[in-house]
Amino acid sequence: MAFEYLPIMAQNSAPKPPRVLVKPSKFAWCAVTKPLFQSRVALLTSAALRVESQPPFVPREDLSYRRVPSDPAIGPIVIDHHSGIGAVPKQDPEIVFPRTALASLLSRGLLGSLSPRHFSFMGGVRKTEQVEKELAPALAYELTQAKVDLALLVPY
């Protein structure tokens, strides 16, 4: 049986009520039509991470995002997210943002190409309406501009 996170989140929230999990107001589904070896892939993370030279995220309600170069050679990654589970991933952000693994799979021929940019934002914000109306459309636009065929979202 899978580990249950919701009871611990509720315990951590007390005496406040537990965080409400919000579904998108409209559900969308798009079939996968391209084989992986022809697909351009991008990573999205809610870890509020960035390359060192970019401006830091400001916990907890930062609604901005960062374009993170997909080339692992371009600078180390810094995680700004305030989550208490950050001690381990901050030692090695690749375990939540597998930029190097993705580049390795490209070199092995599993993928067609990488988006030149991956994307990072702050997870766990409570301004969910603004996330849906502002942040999500901006990220969706970025993905279309980068001609991405498959977006991998890794929750933090």
Place this chain on the structure above:
Amino acid sequence: MIEALGIPTLVIGTAYDIMSKVVPPRAAFVDHPVGRTFGPPHDRERNIAVLAKALTEVAQFTQPGMIRDLGCDWSSDGSRSWEQELRAEMLREH
């Protein structure tokens, strides 16, 4: 939102209970502690193995809202002792 613009998405996550509530269009479940989705720190082969499993699973999603278990165990012997450590970590670090 992203799917509505014609870009398929795959959520790769460790929290089955949360993914069940939020219902992403496609979700791959990795049975690892939160914050270690692709393995322990500095284990690149494990990162690659988990990511490759997730990617090759994409074609198996035949309907919206499915969660597919990638069959990734955190411990090589299948032990779940990590759960107790994680619970303590999450409560301690809060």
